[in-house]
Amino acid sequence: MSTQQTFTLAVVGGDGIGPEVTVEALKVLDAVSANYGVTFQRTEYDLGAKRWHATGETLPDAELEEIRRHDAILLGAVGDPTVPSGVLERGLLLKLRFALDHYVNLRPSKIYPSVGSPLANPGEVDFVVVREGTEGPYVGNGGALRVGTPAEIATEVSVNTAYGVERVVRDAFARAQARPRKKLTLVHKNNVLVHAGHLWKRTVDAVATEFPEITVDYLHVDAATIFLVTDPARFDVIVTDNLFGDIITDLAAAISGGIGLAASGNINPDKTAPSMFEPVHGSAPDIAGQQKADPTAAILSTALLCDHLGLTEAAAAIEAAVTADIEERTGAARTTAEIGDAIAKRAAG
Amino acid sequence: MSTQQTFTLAVVGGDGIGPEVTVEALKVLDAVSANYGVTFQRTEYDLGAKRWHATGETLPDAELEEIRRHDAILLGAVGDPTVPSGVLERGLLLKLRFALDHYVNLRPSKIYPSVGSPLANPGEVDFVVVREGTEGPYVGNGGALRVGTPAEIATEVSVNTAYGVERVVRDAFARAQARPRKKLTLVHKNNVLVHAGHLWKRTVDAVATEFPEITVDYLHVDAATIFLVTDPARFDVIVTDNLFGDIITDLAAAISGGIGLAASGNINPDKTAPSMFEPVHGSAPDIAGQQKADPTAAILSTALLCDHLGLTEAAAAIEAAVTADIEERTGAARTTAEIGDAIAKRAAG
Ligand SMILES: CC(C)[C@H](C(=O)O)[C@@H](O)C(=O)O
Ligand SMILES: CC(C)[C@H](C(=O)O)[C@@H](O)C(=O)O
Numbered sequence: 302m303s304t305q306q307t308f309t310l311a312v313v314g315g316d317g318i319g320p321e322v323t324v325e326a327l328k329v330l331d332a333v334s335a336n337y338g339v340t341f342q343r344t345e346y347d348l349g350a351k352r353w354h355a356t357g358e359t360l361p362d363a364e365l366e367e368i369r370r371h372d373a374i375l376l377g378a379v380g381d382p383t384v385p386s387g388v389l390e391r392g393l394l395l396k397l398r399f400a401l402d403h404y405v406n407l408r409p410s411k412i413y414p415s416v417g418s419p420l421a422n423p424g425e426v427d428f429v430v431v432r433e434g435t436e437g438p439y440v441g442n443g444g445a446l447r448v449g450t451p452a453e454i455a456t457e458v459s460v461n462t463a464y465g466v467e468r469v470v471r472d473a474f475a476r477a478q479a480r481p482r483k484k485l486t487l488v489h490k491n492n493v494l495v496h497a498g499h500l501w502k503r504t505v506d507a508v509a510t511e512f513p514e515i516t517v518d519y520l521h522v523d524a525a526t527i528f529l530v531t532d533p534a535r536f537d538v539i540v541t542d543n544l545f546g547d548i549i550t551d552l553a554a555a556i557s558g559g560i561g562l563a564a565s566g567n568i569n570p571d572k573t574a575p576s577m578f579e580p581v582h583g584s585a586p587d588i589a590g591q592q593k594a595d596p597t598a599a600i601l602s603t604a605l606l607c608d609h610l611g612l613t614e615a616a617a618a619i620e621a622a623v624t625a626d627i628e629e630r631t632g633a634a635r636t637t638a639e640i641g642d643a644i645a646k647r648a649a650g
Numbered sequence: 651m652s653t654q655q656t657f658t659l660a661v662v663g664g665d666g667i668g669p670e671v672t673v674e675a676l677k678v679l680d681a682v683s684a685n686y687g688v689t690f691q692r693t694e695y696d697l698g699a700k701r702w703h704a705t706g707e708t709l710p711d712a713e714l715e716e717i718r719r720h721d722a723i724l725l726g727a728v729g730d731p732t733v734p735s736g737v738l739e740r741g742l743l744l745k746l747r748f749a750l751d752h753y754v755n756l757r758p759s760k761i762y763p764s765v766g767s768p769l770a771n772p773g774e775v776d777f778v779v780v781r782e783g784t785e786g787p788y789v790g791n792g793g794a795l796r797v798g799t800p801a802e803i804a805t806e807v808s809v810n811t812a813y814g815v816e817r818v819v820r821d822a823f824a825r826a827q828a829r830p831r832k833k834l835t836l837v838h839k840n841n842v843l844v845h846a847g848h849l850w851k852r853t854v855d856a857v858a859t860e861f862p863e864i865t866v867d868y869l870h871v872d873a874a875t876i877f878l879v880t881d882p883a884r885f886d887v888i889v890t891d892n893l894f895g896d897i898i899t900d901l902a903a904a905i906s907g908g909i910g911l912a913a914s915g916n917i918n919p920d921k922t923a924p925s926m927f928e929p930v931h932g933s934a935p936d937i938a939g940q941q942k943a944d945p946t947a948a949i950l951s952t953a954l955l956c957d958h959l960g961l962t963e964a965a966a967a968i969e970a971a972v973t974a975d976i977e978e979r980t981g982a983a984r985t986t987a988e989i990g991d992a993i994a995k996r997a998a999g
Contacts, residue, residue: 380841386841386844387840387841390841391844438787438806438808441844443808443844443845445845448849450812451813455811455848456809457787459792459806460803461803462801462803462804463802492739493744494787494806495736496792496793496794496806497804497806499794500804502735503798522896523901526875526898527904530905531904548871549875552878555875556879559880583873
């Protein structure tokens with residue numbers, strides 16, 4: 302018996318190295334999906350700096366609605382120095398995350414022995430950060446008065462709701478339950494941000510009663526950065542707010558083989574809208590178009606994508622191909638396409 | 651000719667290891683000041699967890715006004731698990747920082763070769779973070795509605811003013827100007843926190859025109875954590891907001907010899923109120939009262955204190971004594987008092 306499955310995929314290459322790494326990610330996805338009777342029907346969306354310069358548009362609502370009708374989204378990277386800071390981030394990337402209710406921003410970290418780490422003795426690192434994706438200081442509820450005068454005042458409001466915190470905390474507990482170590486660490490700053498922090502802490506304490514097997518602890522975000530460099534092996538699942546998650550996942554990527562390997566999923570666990578997969582790294586305009594970027598993070602993001610769509614074997618095949626490739630890295634320079642080719646070949650089997 | 655100077659010093663040992671490390675800091679301060687004809691007239695303030703449990707008070711206004719009449723403040727650490735999170739931090743530590751207008755929170759980081767670093771190849775690290783101390787998400791302008799119900803909403807407001815940003819940015823530029831490398835890095839997240847971020851960026855750009863010798867760059871806070879583990883030697887002076895400064899200075903301490911060495915000054919550069927000096931570390935209740943804490947950070951904080959009071963030779967003597975002690979550390983365990991004694995002896999000369 303053979304089944305044939307088709308998924309629709311919206312592709313946003315974006316800016317800088319985004320398009321380059323996306324090409325390689327799609328190459329690998331195609332190589333693998335063929336083996337599992339899966340087809341990805343792709344639509345490319347020309348969004349990012351070029352489009353904004355040409356039309357002034359970031360993400361028109363009609364296009365958002367088109368994208369919404371897909372099964373998943375693959376995104377390269379967004380942001381360019383020629384565009385005022387924030388325009389593409391708020392108008393495109395965050396608009397997608399918020400409009401499609403990506404409340405779980407999933408960011409795994411793993412140290413591959415062959416890649417090494419800037420840490421002298423990292424230990425065995427294998428944890429995942431569940432970063433909240435639709436609240437916190439990212440909501441854009443700030444403003445400014447008397448801009449450009451000595452009396453200027455600018456505010457940024459972090460919004461946190463029981464609704465928003467509970468659903469992401471539940472997701473994190475479920476993920477911890479499925480992992481062998483069954484440990485969950487809440488990262489916040491509840492000794493200063495007392496209102497938001499206490500809501501997070503109370504929610505974790507309440508949900509914990511339903512997961513008696515999970516060991517729960519709490520760290521202030523400043524202390525968490527210390528442990529990420531002195532004892533990262535202690536972490537299993539970390540749950541945290543949008544901004545703290547942004548900060549600690551870049552640090553997590555840096556200690557575990559670098560930002561070139563860090564994948565992420567912007568997940569809507571309720572599947573009321575498509576989830577979006579992207580590398581943690583930015584658009585790196587300084588090396589764009591030079592085939593210097595490592596596409597591994599984008600490729601690993603397609604493994605998260607497959608996993609989310611229930612294609613667990615395909616996901617495992619991509620991960621295995623990446624692991625095998627990483628294990629044989631010698632430090633010799635390869636182009637973006639060469640890395641993609643090598644991983645695609647392995648993934649095809 | 652001999653001059654005799656007397657300074658009044660308010661001492662707040664605080665919680666956990668705070669009192670222990672403060673004793674050693676004062677020991678060193680006494681040993682050094684004797685050599686320079688300086689006397690510190692001390693008043694101890696019993697503030698922290700014990701006081702709160704006994705009286706429900708954190709920092710009564712009358713006591714704040716008494717403390718305000720001193721020339722400087724030495725603080726150990728504040729916070730205890732028996733007190734609801736935030737009560738002592740907001741009611742005591744942050745109350746002091748805000749009421750005394752400590753708008754420059756100065757946190758130097760240096761790698762001592764003999765101490766080592768969790769990083770495999772840290773390079774020559776010697777930078778200082780100028781953390782804003784009176785604005786940002788620390789202002790406490792948040793709140794919560796319908797607490798404990800499924801409809802709870804909690805907000806935290808980051809407040810940033812041209813007044814507040816400009817003064818700390820000017821201070822940071824002046825410090826960069828006085829250092830050999832003359833480099834300043836603004837750390838923020840202006841692609842997401844656009845209102846506050848643009849105020850910071852515009853202010854740095856404007857003040858930069860008055861300091862043509864300074865090389866200025868900008869990093870998003872997430873990227874800054876990456877560089878702090880991959881290339882910390884690139885930093886000279888970092889200027890950043892209250893929350894980002896909290897996070898990156900713990901990370902900075904961790905990569906450079908650990909939190910046991912990180913000193914800080916909460917400085918009121920205009921001297922309209924006394925400045926306050928404290929180690930970056932917390933109260934570490936798990937090792938309190940056991941003579942296990944390293945008092946070096948508290949001792950180095952007295953060097954910053956002397957520097958602020960114009961006692962530059964005394965400051966240099968304390969720093970030299972600490973450096974000499976650190977260079978001879980063998981890894982053998984010493985008690986808190988033993989470390990304090992050893993440094994005091996060297997500092998006395
Ligand atoms: C580009 C930026 C808006 C984004 C974020 O802050 O979330 C990025 O840093 C990330 O982590 O995905
Ligand atoms: C104790 C806490 C309120 C404080 C802060 O967040 O500023 C501490 O972490 C610090 O860095 O001095």
